[in-house]
Amino acid sequence: MTNLIEITDLSVEFRGPKNGFFRKKSSPVHAVDNVSLNIVKGEALGLVGESGSGKTTLGRALLRLVEPTTGQVHMNSTDGKRNITSLDAKQLRKAWQNMQMVFQDPQSSLNPRMTVMDTIAESLLVNGIAKNIRDAKTRVVEVAESCGLSSDQLNRYPHAFSGGQRQRISIARALVTKPEFIICDEPVSALDVSIQAQILNLLCKLQEEMDLTLLFISHDLIVVAYICDRIAVMYLGNIIEIAPTKTLFNNPMHPYTEALISAIPSNNPDDITGETLLASDAPGSAGERKGCLFSPRCRYADGKKCSTIKPALTDTGDGRMVACHFAEKLSLTGFGNH
Ligand SMILES: Nc1ncnc2c1ncn2[C@@H]1O[C@H](COP(=O)(O)OP(=O)(O)OP(=O)(O)O)[C@@H](O)[C@H]1O
Ligand code: SF4
Ligand SMILES: [Mg+2]
Helix, strand or coil: EEEEEEEEEEEEEEEECCEEECEEEECEEEEEEEEEEEEEEECCCEEECCCCCCCCHHHHHHCCCCCEEEEEEEEEEECCEEEEHHCCCHHHHHHCCCCCECCHHHHHHCCCCCHHHHHHHHHHHHHHHHCCHHHHHHHHHHHHCCCCHHHHHHHHHHHHHHHHHHHHHHHHHCCCCCEEEEEEEECCCCCCCCHHHHHHHHHHHHHHHHCEEEEEEEECHHHHHHHHHHHEEEEEEEEEEEEEHHHHHHHHCHHHHHHHHHHCCCCCCCCHHHHEECCCCCCCCCCCCCCCCCCCCCCCHHHEEEHHCCCCCCCCCCCCCCCCCCCCCCCCCCCCCC
């Protein structure tokens, strides 16, 4: 197994605006907090966690759409290893041909004044891969068709398409330069359930055909399970568990993962829900506390150790890593048992 992406001690800190009469600085937000993570060539890795846990910021930091505060990102492409974090602007633009992002809302990520042809062709033209739109046409038609769009739709504008079709356009635009790595940030959250399945199936098909490596960001565990080989769980900027999808679902080892799984709706109204497994609704802030960041909400927290010592993300030997002092001792409930 080769790692396509190697993330080492990556942090992103947002400085808040200065507040009050004395223009005192508000405390920084640790959106991504010292994350180390590898993404294996050809895999689909899911990234889950509640709103504000830092999923989008981590995804954007990998492409340097937001600048990391510290840490490094390496990419082992077929044409060599690159330290993404040390590239200058010109080198970074070139690296983007090989690493792309698909966003949640196709409506706002597409320029309403550009035809679909121009939209998909743009990175071929900007990067000098095609000299003009005529040059780009063959590749644009090819990628559009592989995304389920017909060539006679290419001269239309985005408003003439449904949400699902617009997401197909976004995916085609991301794939036109034949990247090895794609980050999909909530790519189906804005779509109807029936259309969600079509887009997920499309991503699975493209991943296989193009030998893509995917980072798939979502707050929906079921959607992630459908498409991903492994799942990483994020909490307040930290990865707190990472495991193969089946292992994570059947046998979670972190109390927060257990709570997320218990919150998956089932057909049985007597089933417990995530709320009952969390001691509090508010996730709190990564800047406020020592110890385990999950401790104020954890029903297994041991007063002393959990509130004073931060648990490290530790390899448990079965392709899984967990950050909980009591991971080996707890017997948590997986999907299907709740
Ligand atoms: N540009 C920014 N400036 C200041 N704070 C930011 C900025 N972008 C994100 N944040 C903060 O960083 C944290 C992580 O945000 P992020 O959008 O990465 O979370 P997320 O897991 O993607 O959430 P969601 O599921 O709602 O998309 C949040 O506290 C958010 O308020
Ligand atoms: S370290 Fe303690 S507070 Fe944190 S998840 Fe484990 S048991 Fe809960
Ligand atoms: Mg997000």
